[in-house]
Amino acid sequence: MTNALSTLLETRDWLMADGATGTNLFNIGLMSGDAPEMWNIEETAKITALYKGAADAGSDIFLTNSFGANASRLKLHGAEGRVKELNEAAANIGRDVADASGRTIVVAGSVGPTGEIMAPMGSLTHEIAVEMFHEQAEGLKAGGADVLWVETISAAEEFAAAAEAFALADMPWCGTMSFDTAGRTMMGITSTDLVKRVGKLAHQPLGFGANCGTGASDLLRTVLGFSAAGSDLPIIAKGNAGIPKYHDGHIHYDGTPELMADYAVLARDCGATIIGGCCGTTPDHLRAMRDALETRPKGDAPTLTAITDALGAFSSASDGTDGAGPTAAPRRGRRRRA
16 A cells, blocks of 8 residues: 555655644643644644644654544533544644645544443443544545554554554554553553554554653653564654643643653664654654754664663563563663753
């Protein structure tokens, strides 16, 4: 399947993705509890500015403002009947920004978790999950998204349901999980588990990896786990810009542009091909990351000590692949430039 992302992957050693969506929208007026997807219709200039900020900072890929635009999450705002409208609008704005940039920028249709627990632990069946993801996928496709991008997933069953839905929509896709519990997702998946499960999917992604989670150090340890497992697919790294701090009524992330520049280079050296930021990552961070990726030579895979020396301590001693439990003491390290 030929598409903008696969073409870029064939011609480039690395690609830079975008930064945060939610935290950047909070910075320009989104209120806690509001559905950011409504801004695709009500505040189109602000969503255009969000995408343009990533494009102008050098991103090769940006994700649409559609993370929570599935029927289950939109029902909380009485908008479950607007799934196609809101997703199509999100991708349409992105298409306009990408096409006006003068270079190839991939519009990735963001698809977040349903917000429900999959059976047998919860009530969400595979069939209903596929239906919800498919509805969202068709809206993003209609709006001009190049690829679909499921992110911040915890359950392997939900990841598989998204893959099946994207096949129904006849769309290429990428997928990332959030490893935030001692190297595991909330539902217990490790980096090694994800590599094995991705390999068994009928509709293969163009790339897979990790986003969000705890700190950038933990995320890079997970990326090293992907690399060690030996997948041939491109690896995605989208780490948070430091650690969240509550200040003056708002959540701020303490990672500086300099720290995120170090993170980007380390991510590449760990084996990531697609490198971006997640919560707290602004265009200033992205510009520093792009500059570092372009000017610093590729190095060998870093040691765990090198990662913690540059980015700070891991939140746990184990990444989950050694069978150690979540209560293991964290590895100590020092944080620079935070």
